[in-house]
Amino acid sequence: MAKDGTNRGGARPGAGRPRKALTEKISEGKKAEVMLQPAELTAADIPPVREFMTAMQRDGTTLCAKEVFTETYSWLKDRNCEKLVSRQLIEQYAMSISRWIHCEEVVSRTGYIAKHPTTNAPIASPYVAMSQAYLKQANVCWNQIFTIVRENCSVEFQDNPQDDMMEKLLRSRK
Template sequence: MAKDGTARGGARMGAGRKTKALAEKISEGQAATVMEFTDAAQFQGEDIPPIKDYLKARQKVGSLCAEEVYNETWKWLKERGCAAIVNVQLVEQYAMSVSRWIQCEECISEYGFLAKHPTTGAACASPYVAMAQQYMKQTNQIWYQIFQVVKENCSVDFQGATPQDDVMERLLRTRRGV
């Protein structure tokens, strides 16, 4: 608390030593606490939770590949045993953010980097460029949250591709219509 009565100062967000992954702690012989969810809800009979309608909604411009991203991400989480501890809404946000980024990139490809200013008629930067940058930033932030949960809860090192690695490949596939 500062002299003027406002709550300022203190530790900065993200300051300090970074937490080690569970697999790192185990390999170094450190004591590691593994969280056991005994009273957690058990998902039975479904590989993937039902996909919300807004992830499959028809779009005015471009296609929405959120359902595909959602399925791939959920399967990836399930293979690592982390599907029960990652919030479903986080995966939905990630899928929607990736699909919106791809939509913006498709619009940039179709309309170009320049647009006509609505009042002066002069050339100006396309609004799709800024939107694409914001969606990509949002996508990365959400992915880091998902990946942090996986990293902190996997007891063995994992290898192979992640859904985040395939984002650019998905963009290229949508341009070809595959």
């Protein structure tokens, strides 16, 4: 406690040893609790993709956000975790990945170097920085999704849809 009576500093939430996955706790014979047990509802296989995820881009291309959303939602559904992850988080992840792929496609077409608008001097392409920002945002979203699945999935899983993102990028180039 500080001199002024406020409780600053100290242990931070989430600091320390990483939490064990639910499957690890079960295999060790420990008591394992699921974060949240959703009500058993039967719903459509995959919710409809919202319109903004399939909108035509200014350069005439379409984003692959619908594909990423569908693939991620299916991956969650296979592990019975689709009710634990909010739809908005899945949409954020899908849009971040598709924007990253779009930026990488533009970098491939235009190159890493651009002209300065007033001096015409060579500068780094702004699409490179945008690509890095979208990739960072996608990784943050994916880590949130994966943490929820790891802590609540009672079945071992090996496949990870994020591993296929580079393959998607390469397939999108024609």
